[in-house]
Amino acid sequence: MLRFSFYLLLSVFIAGVLVVGAVLWSVLPGLPSANALRQVHLQTPLRVYTRDGRLIAEFGEKRRHPVTIDQVPQLMKEAFIAAEDDRFYQHPGVDWMSIARAAIELAKTREKKQGGSTITMQVARNYFLTPEKKYERKIKEIVLAVKIEQELSKDEILELYLNKIFLGHRAYGVGAAAQVYYGAALEDLTLGQIAMIAGLPKAPSTTNPVTNPETAAVRRAYVLSRMLKLGYIDAAAHDTALREPAAAVVHGLSTEVSAPYLAEMVRSVLLKDYPDDAYTAGYRVFTTVESDKQEAANKAVQTALIDYDRRHGYRGAEHHFNLAPDVEVHVWTDLLKGYFDIGPLRPVLVIAVNERDSQVYTANQEILTIPWEGIKWAREYISHNARGAAPKNAGDVLQLGDIIRIDWRPPVTDNEKATDLNSVVAVGFWRLAQIPDAEGALVSLNSHNGAIQALVGGSISRKINSIE
Incomplete structure (x- = not known):
């Protein structure tokens, strides 16, 4: 009986070895080398940078930041x-x-x-x-x-x-997850x-x-x-x-320099030259754009378009809500949903209109005052070459429930000439604004080699490249 048990166990052992051997014989030839993991290529998006290494844009289906x-x-x-x-x-x-x-x-x-x-x-x-x-x-x-x-x-x-x-949420790897969430x-x-x-x-x-x-x-x-x-x-x-909050929000890519038209030009070239892996090979494109010049160009074009548009008159509120005077604050917040900053222009809700000023509510739950200095420019737009009469009070321009834009008028400097200098102008103030209809472009080239140092094209709100 003991001998029988011994041979039975031996037979089971040999059968097990044969089964394992057969499995390994059939499986091993089809398996890749583990060492190939050292050369593995992770699908990493295309990134576009300025000459000094600041991020302009990222293109790709997967969010990945290898660490x-x-x-x-x-x-x-x-x-x-x-x-x-x-x-x-x-x-x-x-x-x-x-x-x-x-x-x-x-x-x-x-x-x-x-x-x-x-x-x-x-x-x-x-x-x-x-x-x-x-x-x-x-x-x-x-x-x-x-x-x-x-x-x-x-x-x-x-x-x-x-x-x-x-x-x-398209995040692959812990580096991307930290940024996304x-x-x-x-x-x-x-x-x-x-x-x-x-x-x-x-x-x-x-x-x-x-x-x-x-x-x-x-x-x-x-x-x-x-x-x-x-x-x-x-x-x-x-x-x-x-005890930490559980909820999170999806964070978009934190770009460091705004140059969307240049980024699109780079994307188009890469997609044409590398159609199979432009968005996955982890290409890092360093352009000739210099971040300080690009930021200065953005500000110059935005300021010029806003000032040009303001000189041609006020076209009215972006939207108007029938707003009761005693409505609760959360209603104000809800009405501003779907409106976002466009360059220096902030969306606000008009919550009070006085004779010489107006109070507005922001998406950040602030209440700001637009003084008469920031309203009196708003003569009605009639045509490109014609404007209406100058307003006599804030009610000629604004109504309770208007969704409008404002921008910050900084204090005058010694180099500026203020024809009506007063305390408001001296310290800076919020000013009624509007999204310009006008478009503009600016290209700054290196005079020695023709390299693009800054490029702005199109309008403030529409992604149209006016340079191409």
Whole structure:
């Protein structure tokens, strides 16, 4: 009987070895080299810069900001490890204990559920395999994860993971997620924000702090509890992070210099020359534009267009609402939704009209006064060459409930001549304005080599290049 048991166990062992060998023989030839991850190309958008390295624009479907592992805060690493793979630094790429638990769950429920995947296995799947839940893919994932662990360091694997993972709202990688959700660099994130981002891989599209703050807060609490249990944070830090607001808003790209027409010219050239990968190869285009000259050109064109338009008369409010005098403040705020700053022109709601001034409400919930000095210019526009009579009081120009534009008239300087200098003019004041109908352009060229140093084309509000 003992001999029979021995031969039975030996037969099972040999059969197991043969099965594993057959699986490896069929799987290994089709797997890529793990070392190829060192040369992997992440889809990174096209970025356009000034000559001095300031960002003008970004073009691409995916938001990605690759970072090295040294640029990732320690708490960020620990948050992802706590949430996704707390034995990351101990296992050889595959956590057999987690796989065993997943297998037991499968036997109990007869349902295939996600489970047992380590960070290394996720790297293997995200870079080389498909996300479909099939046994063949899972076997390849396990074998490839072991290969990756043999050829790459743990830090290299973690860096690949943190740059590739999808985190919702077109953000791929932690660098992009920090900017998209919080408008911040990784090193400026709070613990609560770090935990929120670390909780996103499970369901990034539906449990992020923009789409579903309540569910995201629950996931953040789980990540923080895991970090506390593993000793990454103390109870005080845990409790403070839990009290942070859960909701977030999508932050657009933070460009440093406004040159949209130039950026579009660059995009068109790159798309023509590199049609297959213009938006994904991570091209960084440094133009000859100098940021200080571009900013000066923007200001010069905006000021000239606004002044030119003002000299031809006032065309009236952008919109008018029938506004009761005693309406609540939140109604004012709602009426301004959909109106945004255009250059120096701010949208405001007229909430009071007096004889010689007017009070207006801004989207920032400020109440400002437009003095008579800022209103008296507004003779009615009749035609390009004709204006109406000069207004006698503010009521000739403005009405309660008007949506108008204002800009700031800075104080006069010693170099300016003020024909009616008074205290208001001396300190600066808010002035009635309007979006110009006129268009203009400015190109500044280097006289030695013809390089473009600044380029402004079109109008303040319409994206039309008047230079081309």
